[in-house]
Amino acid sequence: MNEDNNNTDLARRRFMGGLAAAAAGTALAPGIVLVATAEAKPADQAVTSKVRWGMLIDTTKCADGCDACVRACNEENGLTRHDDPLRDAQWIRKVEVENPDTGYTHAFPVMCQHCAEPPCADVCPTGASFKRADGIVLVDKHICIGCRYCMMACPYKARSFVHEPLHDQKSYMPRGMGTVESCTFCVHRVDNGETTACVEACDKDGHQALVFGNLKDPNSEIARRLAKYGGTEIRKDLGLDPGVHYKGI
Amino acid sequence: MNHNDYSEIQGRSPGYIALLALLGVLILAGLIAAHAMETEGHHITGMTNQIVWGTPHVFAVFLIVAASGALNVASIASVFGRSMYKPLSRLSGLLAISLLVGGLAVLVLDLGRPDRLIVAMTTYNFKSIFAWNIFLYTGFMVIVAVYLWMMMERRMNTYSKPVGLFAFVWRLTLTTGTGSIFGFLVAREAYDSAIMAPMFIIMSFSFGLAIFLLLLMGLYRGTARPLGDKVLLRLKNLLGVFVAAVLYFVAVFHLTNLYITQHHGVERFILLDGGIYTELFWGVQVLLGGIVPLFLLYHPKLGRLRSSIALASVLVIVGGLAQVYVIIIGGQAYPLDLFPGMVVSSSFYDGVVNSYTPSLPEVLLGVGGVALAIAMVLVGVKVLRFLPRSLADAEVDPHHGATAEATAGQAPAPAGA
Amino acid sequence: MVAVRSLWRLPALLLAAGLAATSMAPAARAGDVPQPVIPKAVKGKQCVLPTEDMRKNHMKYLLHHRDLTMHEGIRTKKFDLRQCLDCHVPKKPKGEEVHVTSKQHFCQACHAYAGVKIDCFQCHSDQPSQETTHFHTLSGRPIGHPGHKTVDTTLSASDLQAMAVEGGNK
Numbered sequence: 001m002n003e004d005n006n007n008t009d010l011a012r013r014r015f016m017g018g019l020a021a022a023a024a025g026t027a028l029a030p031g032i033v034l035v036a037t038a039e040a041k042p043a044d045q046a047v048t049s050k051v052r053w054g055m056l057i058d059t060t061k062c063a064d065g066c067d068a069c070v071r072a073c074n075e076e077n078g079l080t081r082h083d084d085p086l087r088d089a090q091w092i093r094k095v096e097v098e099n100p101d102t103g104y105t106h107a108f109p110v111m112c113q114h115c116a117e118p119p120c121a122d123v124c125p126t127g128a129s130f131k132r133a134d135g136i137v138l139v140d141k142h143i144c145i146g147c148r149y150c151m152m153a154c155p156y157k158a159r160s161f162v163h164e165p166l167h168d169q170k171s172y173m174p175r176g177m178g179t180v181e182s183c184t185f186c187v188h189r190v191d192n193g194e195t196t197a198c199v200e201a202c203d204k205d206g207h208q209a210l211v212f213g214n215l216k217d218p219n220s221e222i223a224r225r226l227a228k229y230g231g232t233e234i235r236k237d238l239g240l241d242p243g244v245h246y247k248g249i
Numbered sequence: 250m251n252h253n254d255y256s257e258i259q260g261r262s263p264g265y266i267a268l269l270a271l272l273g274v275l276i277l278a279g280l281i282a283a284h285a286m287e288t289e290g291h292h293i294t295g296m297t298n299q300i301v302w303g304t305p306h307v308f309a310v311f312l313i314v315a316a317s318g319a320l321n322v323a324s325i326a327s328v329f330g331r332s333m334y335k336p337l338s339r340l341s342g343l344l345a346i347s348l349l350v351g352g353l354a355v356l357v358l359d360l361g362r363p364d365r366l367i368v369a370m371t372t373y374n375f376k377s378i379f380a381w382n383i384f385l386y387t388g389f390m391v392i393v394a395v396y397l398w399m400m401m402e403r404r405m406n407t408y409s410k411p412v413g414l415f416a417f418v419w420r421l422t423l424t425t426g427t428g429s430i431f432g433f434l435v436a437r438e439a440y441d442s443a444i445m446a447p448m449f450i451i452m453s454f455s456f457g458l459a460i461f462l463l464l465l466m467g468l469y470r471g472t473a474r475p476l477g478d479k480v481l482l483r484l485k486n487l488l489g490v491f492v493a494a495v496l497y498f499v500a501v502f503h504l505t506n507l508y509i510t511q512h513h514g515v516e517r518f519i520l521l522d523g524g525i526y527t528e529l530f531w532g533v534q535v536l537l538g539g540i541v542p543l544f545l546l547y548h549p550k551l552g553r554l555r556s557s558i559a560l561a562s563v564l565v566i567v568g569g570l571a572q573v574y575v576i577i578i579g580g581q582a583y584p585l586d587l588f589p590g591m592v593v594s595s596s597f598y599d600g601v602v603n604s605y606t607p608s609l610p611e612v613l614l615g616v617g618g619v620a621l622a623i624a625m626v627l628v629g630v631k632v633l634r635f636l637p638r639s640l641a642d643a644e645v646d647p648h649h650g651a652t653a654e655a656t657a658g659q660a661p662a663p664a665g666a
Numbered sequence: 667m668v669a670v671r672s673l674w675r676l677p678a679l680l681l682a683a684g685l686a687a688t689s690m691a692p693a694a695r696a697g698d699v700p701q702p703v704i705p706k707a708v709k710g711k712q713c714v715l716p717t718e719d720m721r722k723n724h725m726k727y728l729l730h731h732r733d734l735t736m737h738e739g740i741r742t743k744k745f746d747l748r749q750c751l752d753c754h755v756p757k758k759p760k761g762e763e764v765h766v767t768s769k770q771h772f773c774q775a776c777h778a779y780a781g782v783k784i785d786c787f788q789c790h791s792d793q794p795s796q797e798t799t800h801f802h803t804l805s806g807r808p809i810g811h812p813g814h815k816t817v818d819t820t821l822s823a824s825d826l827q828a829m830a831v832e833g834g835n836k
Contacts, residue, residue, distance in 0.1 A: 046738035070596075085596060086297035095595040097588050110587070110595075119435060125383065127374035132739065140736045141789050145369050146361015148301040149379055155436035157585050157597065161301060161361065163292035167765075169791045171748050176789030177290045178361030191739050234587055238435060249588075364785075 040193025052116075052135040052243065053185055054215040055199070056222045056231055059108040059248035061209035067094055069109050069210065072201030076186065078170040089160035089175075091183040092198060097249070108249065109198065109210075112137060112158035112183035113234065113242035120150035120159065129180070135215075135243050136185045146178040155235050158182045185212070215243065252403055255339065256638050258472050260631035265471070272624040279617015282610040283358035291361065294611050299603035300581045305359040308615030311456065311573045312352030312622060313386070313427055314449055317420040318457020320345040320393065322484075323400075324420075327413025333483065333646055336637040337465070338409075342397040343629045344461055345420075346390055351622030353386055355614055378429045385423040392416050401634065424450045431576065438515040439580030444505075448498040452569065455491035459565035462488060464626060466559055468636060477642035478553070485558045489546040492565060496539045499572075511589075518583045518602070519575065526579035529571045538568010578605055702779040705772050709753040714744050721776075728786075747786065748795040757794045766792040 041047070073079070073092045081088055092111040098104070114137045120129045121137065128144040131137045139150075139159075151159045159182040166176055172188040175181050186196040199210045213222035222245075225231075231245030258265075285293060296303040323338035323345075325331050357363055370387075373380045396416045399409040428449030431440040462484055469476035503520065506512040519530055542561040544551075551557040582603045587593060593600030630636050637644070707713070713720050715727075731745035743749045754772040755764065764770045766787045769778050773792070777784050 041739075043741045043743070046734075046740055082292075084292070086299065086598075087292055088298075090298070090597045093595050093597040093599075095587070095593060095597075095599055098592040099590075100592050110599075121374075121376075123377050123379065123433070124374055125377045125379035126369055126372045127377075130737065132737065134739070138736070142732055142736065143365070143368050143372055144362065145365045147379065148361070149377070149430075151298070151301045152581070153434050153436055155585060156587060157299075157599070160298050161291065163297075164290040165288075166789075169789065171751070171791040171793065171795035174789040174791070178287075179789065180361070187739070191741055 040191065043191075047132055047134040047191075049133045049135075050216060052215045053114070053190060054135070054213065054222055054243040054245065055114075055185070055196075056211040056225055056245045056247065057108055058209045058211075059106055059246055061207050062106070062108045063205075063207050063209075064107060066205065066207065068201040068205045068207075069198035070094060072197040073111075073183070076170075076197035077173045077184075078168070078175070080166065080168075082164065087161075087163045089162065089181060091158075091160065091181070106248070108246065110156060110158075110234070111198075111244070112154075112185075113156050113240070113244045114183075114185060115243065116241035117239065119153040119155065119240065123149045123153040125149065132187075136187050136190070137182075138184055138187065139180055139182065141174065141176060141179040141181070144179040146180065148180060150180055154182075155238055155240070252401070252634065254336070254637055254639075254644075255634035256636065257632065257634055258468070258630050258636060260627075262471075265627070265631075269624060269627060272620040272627070275613075275620035276617050276624065278613045279355075279358075279615075279620065282613035282617070283363070286359070286610055286614070287363060293608070295606045295608040296611070297603075297605075299598050300578060300605040302577055302581065303605060304607040304611035305355050305614045305618075307570065307574045307577055308618055309352045309356040309359070310427065310577065311570055312348050312355070312618055314424060314453045314573070315456040315460050315569070316345050316348035316352060316453075317389070317424045317427075318453030318455065319348055319461050320416060320420050321454055321457055322461055323396070324413060324417040327410050328417045333480070336640060336645065337461075337480070338400055338413075339397060339635045340465065340468075340626075340630070341461060342393050342400070343635050344464060344626055345457075346393050346397075347622040347625035347629070348457075348460070349386060349390060350625060351618040351620075354621055355618035358614060378426055378433055382423070382426045382430070385419070385426050389416075389419055389423050392419055420453075421450060424453045431580070436585060437580055437583075438512055438586065439519070439576070439583055442502065442506075444498065444502050448495075448502060451491065451494045451498050452572065455488065455495050455565060456569040458484065458488045458491060459562040459569070463559060463562040463566070466555060468630065469640065472636070474636070475639045475641035475644075477640055477645055479642045479646050480640050481555070481558065482553065485546050485552065485561070488562070488565065489543055492539055492542050492546070495572075496535070496543075499535070499539075514586070515583050519579055523579060523582070523602070526575050526582060530575050530579075533571035534568050534575060537564050538571060542568070581605075699779070702769070702775045704775045705754070705756075705770060707753045707772075708756045713753070714749075747790055751792065752794045755792065755794055763793055 070090075070092050074081070077091065079089045079091065092109050094107050095110045096105060096107040114131075114135055116131070116135065118129070118131055118137050121127075121131055124130070125147065126143045126145060128140045128142075129137070129150045130140060146161070148161055151157075151161060159180050161180050162175060162177050164177060169175055173184075186194075186198075189196060195212050196210075199212045202208060202210045211222045211225060213220040215223055215226075217223055218227075225247075226245060229247055231247050232249055233242045233245055234249075236242075294303060320341055322334055323341035326334040326338045357366055360366070360369075369383065373383075375381070392412070393416055396409065396412045399405040399412045425446040428446035431437075432442060432445030434440045462481075465484075466476065466481070468474075503516060506516045519526055521527060523530075542564045545557045545561040545564075546552050548557075582605060584593075584598075584600050584602060587599065715723075720727075727745045728747060731740075731742075732747070734740040735746070758764065766774045766784060769775050771792060773784055773787075
C-alpha cells in the first residue's frame with residue numbers, strides 16, 4: 001500500500017508539475033512572442049523590399065509630459081545639445097495638438113515619417129536623400145552638399161541641419177557639419193536585428209505606446225494591430241504613404 | 250553697326266578705379282563671410298532649422314532671375330528683329346552672364362558643404378529640379394558666351410539669330426526652373442502653385458531690364474558717350490509694361506489663393522498680419538516697387554527725365570528684392586500645417602510663426618555676389634568691345650530723324666559729364 | 667624691335683638662374699621632409715589586405731564599401747571603417763584620445779605626409795567603435811544585445827518544470 005501511495009504521490013506531483021509548467025509556459029509565451037524581434041539579416045545580404053519597416057504610435061498610451069523617446073533618441077544618436085532650440089538637431093519631438101472646437105488636447109511624438117513617396121528624395125539634387133529598399137529614408141552624407149532643399153520640401157519638418165562642427169560622434173552614427181539629417185529608424189540597430197531606441201525606451205518606461213516592425217509581415221505585431229485597430233497618417237491627403245502610423249489622432 | 254562702332258572704355262579715370270576698388274572690397278568681404286560660414290558652421294548666420302534659406306538665397310535668386318531677364322534686350326533684337334536694340338545686345342549678354350555668375354557664387358558659397366561642388370556637378374538625381382537647374386545655369390553661361398561670339402565676330406554674324414533664338418528659349422526654361430524650385434514644393438502653402446514659374450519669368454523681365462537701364466545710363470554718363478532719348482524712352486516704356494505685368498501676376502496669385510479657404514491662413518499672414526512680411530509686401534514690393542515706378546515711368550513730364558527713369562529703376566530693383574524676400578523667407582516663416590484645423594505646439598516650433606533676422610555674414614555674402622556681377626561688367630567693357638561708341642538718336646535710328654519725340658522737351662546727353 | 671627683345675631678356679635670365687639654383691641644390695632636399703611615423707596597429711598581425719595594396723587602394727575599397735552599406739545595408743566587416751579604426755587606433759580613456767587632428771593618429775600620419783585632406787572624420791568618429799546604448803528590461807537583461815540573435819526574457823518553461831519537480835521531491 002505504501003508503495004502504491006508513493007507511486008500515486010509521485011505521479012500526482014509530476015502531473016501537478018506538468019500542469020504548472022504548462023500554465024507557466026502559456027503565461028510566458030505571449031511575453032516572449034511580444035518581445036521577440038526579427039532575426040538580424042546576414043551582414044553580406046542587401047536589404048530587399050520584402051520588408052517594409054514601419055512604426056505605430058498609440059497616442060492614447062502616450063503619457064503627458066513624458067519625453068523618454070526624445071531623450072533616448074538624443075542619447076543613442078549622440079545629438080549634442082547646445083541650448084539653441086532653433087538650431088539643435090531634433091530627430092523626434094513631442095507635439096501637442098489641441099482641438100480648438102472641443103478643447104481636447106493630446107501629445108505624441110513626430111519624427112521622419114519614412115514615406116514611400118518621400119518629397120525629400122524627389123528634390124535632392126545629388127540623390128543623397130534616398131529611400132532604401134526596405135523603406136527607411138536616409139541621407140547619404142557622403143554626397144550631401146548641404147543645400148537644405150530637402151528641408152524645404154519635407155511636409156513634416158522632420159529634418160535638421162548641422163550648424164556647427166561636431167566632435168565625439170557615436171561610431172555607429174556618423175553625423176557632420178554642413179549636412180542634413182533626420183530619424184533613421186535606428187538603421188544601425190535594425191540591421192542588427194534590434195528595435196529602435198525610442199521604442200525600447202518607451203517599453204522600458206512601461207507605456208508601450210510605440211511599436212516598430214515589418215509592415216509587410218502579416219504576423220508582425222504592428223501589422224496585426226493595424227489590421228485590428230486601424231491607424232491614420234499625418235497629412236494623408238498628400239499621398240506620400242508614410243511608414244509611421246498613428247492611433248488616436 | 251559694324252565692329253568699329255563699338256569700343257572698349259578707357260577705364261583709367263579715378264572714378265572707375267575707385268569703383269572697382271570698392272567692389273573689390275565688397276567681394277573680399279563676401280569671401281571672408283563665406284569662409285567663416287564654412288569653418289564655423291551656419292550657426293553664425295541667422296538661418297535655423299525653421300528658416301533654412303535666408304538672405305544669401307534672396308540675393309542669389311534675385312540675381313539669377315535678373316540674369317535671365319537681362320538677356321531680353323538682346324533677344325528683342327535677334328529674335329524679334331527690332332534692329333533698334335541691336336547695338337545693346339552685346340552689353341545685354343555681358344550683363345546676363347555677370348549676374349548669373351554673381352548669383353551662383355552666392356548660392357554655392359552658402360552650401361553646407363561647398364567643397365562638394367564637384368559632387369553636385371557629377372552626381373545627379375534627375376527628378377530634382379535643382380539638378381536640372383545646374384545644367385540650365387551652366388548651359389546658359391556657355392550659350393550666352395557663344396551668342397556673344399556670334400555677335401562680335403563679323404564672320405559669325407549670320408548665326409546670331411538662330412543662336413539668339415536658342416538662348417531665348419533656354420533662358421525661359423531656366424527661369425521656369427528657378428520658379429519651379431518653389432512651385433514644386435507641395436509642403437509649403439506659400440509656394441505650391443503652378444503660377445510660380447510664369448511669375449518668375451515676368452519678374453525676370455522686370456528686374457533684368459531695370460538693372461540694364463541703370464547700368465546703361467551709368468556707363469554712358471561715366472564715359473561721356475552720347476545716349477540718345479530714343480533708346481532710353483523705348484526701354485523705359487518697356488520697363489513700365491513689365492512692372493505692370495508683375496503686379497498683375499501677383500494680383501492673380503493672391504486673389505486665387507483668397508478663394509481657396511484652405512490657403513486663407515497663409516494669405517492672411519502675407520497680406521495682413523505677418524508683420525515685417527506684410528510691410529515688405531505692400532510698402533516695398535507693391536508700392537515702391539510697382540506703383541511708384543509706374544507713375545514715374547508713364548508720367549508725361551517725369552517719364553522723360555533721366556533722373557526719374559533712374560529712380561524708377563532703382564525702386565524696381567528694391568521692390569524686386571523685397572518680393573523675393575517675402576516669397577522665400579515669408580514662405581518659410583509661416584508654419585507648416587501638419588494638423589489642419591488644430592492648434593499645435595512643440596519644442597521644434599510647430600504651429601508658430603518662425604522668426605528670422607538677417608545676419609552680417611549673410612548680408613556680406615549676398616552683397617559680395619552683387620559686387621562680383623557689377624565688377625565683371627565693368628572689367629568686361631574695358632577689356633572687350635561691348636559698348637557702342639554712341640547711342641545718340643541719329644546713330645540708333647537714322648531713318649526717323651527729327652520726329653515728334655525729338656521736340657517733346659528731351660534733355661540732350663550732357664557732354665563730358 | 668630691339669626693345670622687345672631686351673624686354674624679355676631679364677625675365678628669361680631670372681628664370682634660368684632660378685632653375686639652376688634648384689637643380690644645383692643638394693639631393694638631400696627631398697629628404698628634408700621627415701618620413702611619416704606610422705603608429706603600429708593595436709590589434710591583429712595583418713591588415714585585411716597586403717600593406718602595399720592597402721596603401722595604394724584603401725580609398726577605393728572604402729568608397730565602394732560605403733555605398734554598399736549606405737544604400738543596400740550591407741555591413742560586412744572587411745572594409746568597414748569602424749573595423750579599420752578598431753585595429754589601427756588605440757582605445758584611450760576620455761581626455762587622452764588621439765584624434766585625427768594630430769599626426770599620431772594612424773590615418774593622419776600618412777595623410778599629412780602625402781598632403782591629402784581626409785574628409786571622413788568630419789562625420790565619422792575617429793575612435794574605436796562603441797556599442798549602442800542599451801535599455802534594460804524589467805528583468806535586467808538587455809533586449810537584442812549584439813550576438814544574441816533571438817530573445818529571451820526570463821526563465822523558460824522547461825526551467826520551471828525542472829524547478830517544480832525539484833520542489834516536489836523535497
